[in-house]
Amino acid sequence: MExxxxxxxxxxxxxxxxxxxxxxxxxxxxxxxxxxxLDGVPRQRGxxxxxxxxxxxxxxxxxxxxxLPTPTGAPVTFAYTAVLALTSLFAVYAGPGLLHxxxxxxxxxVAHLLRTPVFVLLASALWVAGGLLSPYALAxxxxxxxxxxxxxxxxxxxxxxxxxxLATLATEVPVGLAVLVGHLPDSSLHRLDYGISxxxxxxxxxxxxxxxxxxxxxxxxxVGYSLVTDLIAFEDPMTNWGHLISLGIGTTLWPVVRRWYxxxxxxxxxxxxxxxx
Numbered sequence: 001m002e003x004x005x006x007x008x009x010x011x012x013x014x015x016x017x018x019x020x021x022x023x024x025x026x027x028x029x030x031x032x033x034x035x036x037x038l039d040g041v042p043r044q045r046g047x048x049x050x051x052x053x054x055x056x057x058x059x060x061x062x063x064x065x066x067x068l069p070t071p072t073g074a075p076v077t078f079a080y081t082a083v084l085a086l087t088s089l090f091a092v093y094a095g096p097g098l099l100h101x102x103x104x105x106x107x108x109x110v111a112h113l114l115r116t117p118v119f120v121l122l123a124s125a126l127w128v129a130g131g132l133l134s135p136y137a138l139a140x141x142x143x144x145x146x147x148x149x150x151x152x153x154x155x156x157x158x159x160x161x162x163x164x165x166l167a168t169l170a171t172e173v174p175v176g177l178a179v180l181v182g183h184l185p186d187s188s189l190h191r192l193d194y195g196i197s198x199x200x201x202x203x204x205x206x207x208x209x210x211x212x213x214x215x216x217x218x219x220x221x222x223v224g225y226s227l228v229t230d231l232i233a234f235e236d237p238m239t240n241w242g243h244l245i246s247l248g249i250g251t252t253l254w255p256v257v258r259r260w261y262x263x264x265x266x267x268x269x270x271x272x273x274x275x276x277x
Contacts, residue, residue: 127196201244
């Protein structure tokens with residue numbers, strides 16, 4: 001076999017298998033010929049080589065502390081919870097006469113709504129009926145924290161106050177009209193009506209619109225069943241109707257809170273903060 005280089009021809013040494021007796025006598029192979037031979041040899045892994053690990057899915061990180069408000073994660077809910085804690089401590093240690101007077105001045109009954117509507121609507125939301133161990137206090141912390149982390153603090157308070165104010169008016173205005181036409185006595189204009197329950201029920205309804213269906217509908221079913229059961233018991237029908245009304249108000253806010261949630265997500269992705277409702 002010959003190879004042509006320029007105008008001259010030189011004999012090409014015959015390739016001798018490395019395992020043949022004449023392999024050493026033939027001398028070392030040219031680099032090009034060795035490369036040709038190695039191209040057909042399958043590459044082998046070393047003794048210590050191991051298969052590359054498959055890319056695993058990131059582990060699901062459970063962070064239960066995110067259920068609670070923090071000064072950085074949910075500052076508005078954190079501050080509101082601190083205020084409710086203080087008023088609850090006041091309710092525990094204040095004298096009965098002083099406590100009744102404060103409750104009466106904060107009540108959203110018809111008489112106070114006619115005289116100082118803005119004051120009593122805000123003041124009544126500073127008290128927890130039943131104290132910090134009541135179900136509505138626990139729901140307040142969990143629900144408002146979850147809502148604030150999704151739509152922001154200012155919008156969460158707006159949802160809360162919307163349910164609190166509208167449900168209060170929806171239950172107290174009919175009482176005033178009934179007294180006006182003589183169906184109820186004048187004493188119905190003066191009653192104790194305070195607490196965060198209307199705002200919490202509205203917040204539950206709004207938050208359910210941001211959850212996946214397998215969480216949304218069981219939540220609404222459980223809360224709705226509990227409220228209807230209280231209404232059937234007929235112990236405080238006006239308040240019970242207010243809870244159902246405020247829950248319905250929260251569900252009507254689904255389109256709004258979903259739009260706010262998308263805006264909040266976009267703002268978080270771009271590194272900006274959205275505060276305007």
